[in-house]
Amino acid sequence: xxxxxxxxxxxxxxxxxxxxxxxxxxxxxxxxxxxxxxxxxxxxxxxxxxxxxxxxxxxxxxxxxxxxxxxxxxxxxxxxxxxxxxxxxxxxxxxxxxxxxxxxxxxxxxxxxxxxxxxxxxxxxxxxxxxxxxxxxxxxxxxxxxxxxxxxxxxxxxxxxxxxxxxxxxxxxxxxxxxxxxxxxxxxxxxxxxxxxxxxxxxxxxxxxxxxxxxxxxxxxxxxxxxxxxxxxxxxxxxxxxxxxxxxxxxxxxxxxxxxxxxxxxxxxxxxxxxxxxxxxxxxxxxxxxxxxxxxxxxxxxxxxxxxxxxxxxxxxxxxxxxxxxxxxxxxxxxxxxxxxxxxxxxxxxxxxxxxxxxxxxxxxxxxxxxxxxxxxxxxxxxxxxxxxxxxxxxxxxxxxxxxxxxxxxxxxxxxxxxxxxxxxxxxxxxxxxxxxxxxxxxxxxxxxxxxxxxxxxxxxxxxxxxxxxxxxxxxxxxxxxxxxxxxxxxxxxxxxxxxxxxxxxxxxxxxxxxxxxxxxxxxxxxxxxxxxxxxxxxxxxxxxxxxxxxxxxxxxxxxxxxxxxxxxxxxxxxxxxxxxxxxxxxxxx
Numbered sequence: 001x002x003x004x005x006x007x008x009x010x011x012x013x014x015x016x017x018x019x020x021x022x023x024x025x026x027x028x029x030x031x032x033x034x035x036x037x038x039x040x041x042x043x044x045x046x047x048x049x050x051x052x053x054x055x056x057x058x059x060x061x062x063x064x065x066x067x068x069x070x071x072x073x074x075x076x077x078x079x080x081x082x083x084x085x086x087x088x089x090x091x092x093x094x095x096x097x098x099x100x101x102x103x104x105x106x107x108x109x110x111x112x113x114x115x116x117x118x119x120x121x122x123x124x125x126x127x128x129x130x131x132x133x134x135x136x137x138x139x140x141x142x143x144x145x146x147x148x149x150x151x152x153x154x155x156x157x158x159x160x161x162x163x164x165x166x167x168x169x170x171x172x173x174x175x176x177x178x179x180x181x182x183x184x185x186x187x188x189x190x191x192x193x194x195x196x197x198x199x200x201x202x203x204x205x206x207x208x209x210x211x212x213x214x215x216x217x218x219x220x221x222x223x224x225x226x227x228x229x230x231x232x233x234x235x236x237x238x239x240x241x242x243x244x245x246x247x248x249x250x251x252x253x254x255x256x257x258x259x260x261x262x263x264x265x266x267x268x269x270x271x272x273x274x275x276x277x278x279x280x281x282x283x284x285x286x287x288x289x290x291x292x293x294x295x296x297x298x299x300x301x302x303x304x305x306x307x308x309x310x311x312x313x314x315x316x317x318x319x320x321x322x323x324x325x326x327x328x329x330x331x332x333x334x335x336x337x338x339x340x341x342x343x344x345x346x347x348x349x350x351x352x353x354x355x356x357x358x359x360x361x362x363x364x365x366x367x368x369x370x371x372x373x374x375x376x377x378x379x380x381x382x383x384x385x386x387x388x389x390x391x392x393x394x395x396x397x398x399x400x401x402x403x404x405x406x407x408x409x410x411x412x413x414x415x416x417x418x419x420x421x422x423x424x425x426x427x428x429x430x431x432x433x434x435x436x437x438x439x440x441x442x443x444x445x446x447x448x449x450x451x452x453x454x455x456x457x458x459x460x461x462x463x464x465x466x467x468x469x470x471x472x473x474x475x476x477x478x479x480x481x482x483x484x485x486x487x488x489x490x491x492x493x494x495x496x497x498x499x500x501x502x503x504x505x506x507x508x509x510x511x512x513x514x515x516x517x518x519x520x521x522x523x524x525x526x527x528x529x530x531x532x533x534x535x536x537x538x539x540x541x542x543x544x545x546x547x548x549x550x551x552x553x554x555x556x557x558x559x560x561x562x563x564x565x566x567x568x569x570x571x572x573x574x575x576x577x578x579x580x581x582x583x584x585x586x587x588x589x590x
Contacts, residue, residue, distance in 0.1 A: 014111035015094035016101055020048040022086035030079055037080040040071035044087055051098060052112040054105040061098055065091055103475050105523065110170050118586035119170035120182060125502035127524075128152050130167050130182045131587045132534045137185055138580035139535065142573070146193035148532050149186060150200045153501055154226040154269050155219065155248075157194060157261045160187025161568070162252055164378055164496045172586055178549045180583050188576040194264065201271055202530070208232040210515050213293040215282045218246020219497050220488025221299035222269050223504030224511075229272035231512045236293075237274060240281035242330070246301050247489075248497065250326040251348070253355050254564040284458040285484045295483050295511045298462070298470060299504065302489035306449035308343060312401025313446070317408035321352040321447035328355055337443030340364045341411050343398055344447030345375035346494075350382060352445045353390045357561045364389070365439065367396045369416055369429045384567065387557040395429065399436065401444055411439045450494035462486070469493055476510040476520040477503065485511055538588050543581050550579040 009018075023045050030037045047064050050056050068084035068091075075081045091098060100106045106122065107115050116122035120130035129148055136145035149156045163183050171179035193200070212228050214221045217239040225235045243249045244266045248257065270276060282288065285296040305320035307313055317337060321344065327334050336359040342349050345368035353364045366385070368375060371394050375382060386392060400412040415435035418427035451468045461481035463471040470486040472479050477487040487503035489495055502524075509524045553569040554560075560567050571579065 012109050012111070014052075014107050014109040015090040015097045016048060016052050016107075017109075017111050019086045019090045020045060020052065023048065023083065026079060026083040030083070031077075034074075034076045034080065036071040036074040036076075037083065040067055040074075041083060043067055044071070044084070048087075051101045052107070053114045054101065054112075056098075056102040058099075058102055060102070061091060061095070119172060120167040120180075121587070123166045123170040125166070125496075125499045126153055126505060127502075128167070128186075129534075130180075130186075131583055131585055132532070133189055134180060134182065134185055134580045134583040135534050135585065136532075137189060137576050138583070140573070140577060142189055142192045142576075143198055144532050145185075145189040146198065147200045147530065148534075149189060151202060151530065151532075153505075154223060155265050155497075155501065156186055156190035158219075158248060158257060158265055159498060159501075160184065160190050160570075161257050161261070161566075162248075163498050166496075166498070173582055173584055176544070176584075177546045181549050181552070181579050184552060184571055185576060185580055188571040188573075191570050192573070192576075199268070201268065202230050204230055204232055204272065206232045208234070208515075210234070210294040211236065211292055212511060212515075213238065213282075213285075213288040213296045214299060215285065215288075215296065216246060216299035216301055216488070216490070217241075217244040217266075217276055218299060218301045218488065218500060219248055220301070220490075220500040220504040220507070221246065221297065222266065222274075223501040224297050224299065224487075224508040225274045225504075226269050226272065227505055227508035228511060229269075229274050231508065233512075233515070235274045237276045238280045238282045239276060239278050240300075242279050244276050244278065246299075247303065250329045251303075251322065251351075253325065253329070253351050253358075255354070255358070255560065255567050256351070258566050285462060286459045286481060289483055294515055295485065297477075297504075297507045297511060298479075298484065298486040298490060299488045299500075299507070300452060300454075300490050301500075302450040302452045302494045304451050304453045304468075305446055306451060308398060308446055308448060310398055310400055312403060312408065315401055315403040315408045316406055317403070317442060318401060318444045318446070321348050321445045322450060324352055324445055325355065328359070334359070336361050337441065338362045339441045340443045340445065341398075341439065341441040342366045342445045342447055344368065344449075345370065345377060346447060347377045347381055348450070349445075349447035350377045350385050350390075352447055354385050354388060354561075356443070356445070357388055357390065358564060361443070363391070365391045365393060365441075367393045367398060367411075367413060369395065369397045370418065370426060371395060374426050384557075388561050389557070397429065397431065398444075402438075408442060408444055409440065411441050411444060413437055413439065450489070452490040452493075454490065459484070467493065473520075477507045478510060478514075478520060483514070485514075536588060538585055539581065539583065544584065547582060549582065550575045 027041045032038045047060050068087040071084045110119040118131045133145040133148050165183040167182045168179040173180050211234045214225050214237045217237045228235045245262050288296050305322040340356045340361045342353045356364050395416045402410040414431045416429035422428045454464050462479050472486040472491050477485045485507045487507045488500040505524050
């Protein structure tokens with residue numbers, strides 16, 4: 001607050017733009033009589049403008065900091081001495097945003113319009129042409145819409161069901177009424193193509209002799225394999241599990257992602273010539289290099305659960321939620337209690353609770369240490385769980401698991417209060433004295449976090465961080481071992497499916513450049529497989545009037561908890577066209 005007005009800081013603020021705003025303000029207020037202000041501030045603004053236009057270099061950050069420090073020290077008045085503070089502060093605490101502008105040519109807040117066509121595409125980690133397939137669906141060009149999506153990723157049917165759709169969070173239609181149902185449109189196009197036996201595989205331009213190994217067949221591994229095969233390489237995927245798909249196959253229940261859907265899209269990857277070896281664990285990437293593979297991509301995901309560290313975790317009836325979901329998805333018999341407690345607030349916690357209901361649990365409670373709005377799980381999944389009868393208890397943390405005859409029988413808990421903000425931007429929970437209470441349960445599932453199982457990685461050159469993740473260059477995903485790359489959850493920690501797919505694409509691009517002897521690049525390079533014309537006609541006045549999104553049909557809660565039948569239905573062609581026409585075509589104003 002000040003003469004510059006009041007600025008509300010949230011995820012929609014770009015730190016590069018904020019620094020530029022304050023510098024422009026102080027430049028206008030400055031008398032300009034001394035050199036630091038007269039020359040230094042315009043030079044900093046020039047650098048900031050270049051970065052916001054996607055023309056910056058990493059060296060610009062050092063220059064910016066040096067200039068800011070010089071102006072602060074050499075200015076003769078208070079205005080000049082404080083003018084560089086926004087630059088110094090944003091570079092120091094939000095350096096990752098500057099690097100995103102410079103390295104990825106991406107503005108995390110979708111403010112710097114020179115970097116993107118439309119907010120939806122820019123927000124998508126894989127850069128999908130959301131506006132493009134929406135426009136094609138609106139014209140009933142369902143085949144072309146499917147091909148446009150499939151050019152960018154191998155899993156449109158899967159993502160149409162399980163993507164966390166960050167694109168919709170930035171959709172400008174939300175300023176008018178509701179965001180366009182981008183994920184459901186993607187699903188429609190893919191389901192329509194599948195139902196009409198329409199297949200599309202990008203052309204392999206040049207067959208190459210080099211062999212590339214991918215360790216892990218999750219979304220990151222298979223996306224990398226898909227792109228590498230299109231580049232022309234001979235790709236072999238090594239998977240420790242008996243089924244391909246990684247967490248897509250063993251971590252997501254069938255009522256959200258039917259097995260046949262995933263199986264079909266995995267087969268599409270194999271049609272490119274990708275070989276997938278199941279039940280084959282690889283712990284030494286260097287051994288694959290010795291076997292003749294010219295590059296290796298480690299994408300083993302994050303399949304290990306995190307312990308709470310409280311007494312009683314070793315009792316019978318206490319389960320790791322990740323392991324529980326894996327066993328259920330692989331068809332193993334798991335004894336589910338009558339009264340189940342799930343600890344955590346992410347999608348794994350929600351999935352575990354809903355799966356427990358479908359396996360005979362009479363009461364299922366979720367205990368989460370913060371408030372509902374802080375839960376990492378998607379709102380639609382939380383609501384679905386509550387509709388099905390799951391009871392949510394917020395601001396509550398377990399302190400002890402009690403049992404009798406070696407089996408869990410009671411959960412001891414304490415209520416929490418939120419105080420100061422932590423580094424994640426959420427308030428820190430603290431126990432409230434005297435608020436302890438107990439709940440009778442016969443099964444406890446821990447879903448408080450996931451980490452990669454990197455304990456058996458034998459290659460010392462592949463560095464492991466203290467969190468258990470592999471250390472890789474965030475720009476190129478290269479590790480310290482030459483020829484070995486790593487990405488997805490094994491590097492970032494547990495993230496989303498679309499982020500894992502984007503990591504696989506980045507790894508494939510880096511491996512392609514590496515094998516051609518080129519300098520590694522942070523930007524994903526892909527050939528234009530097939531030109532698909534998207535009509536450049538803005539929406540009509542009727543289409544821009546306020547209109548809610550087209551709803552999706554779901555099975556009634558009382559019915560859906562009795563089976564693993566897919567809960568959410570897709571659009572009909574008429575519904576998809578109606579929803580697609582709500583798109584404002586922001587790309588035409590770029």
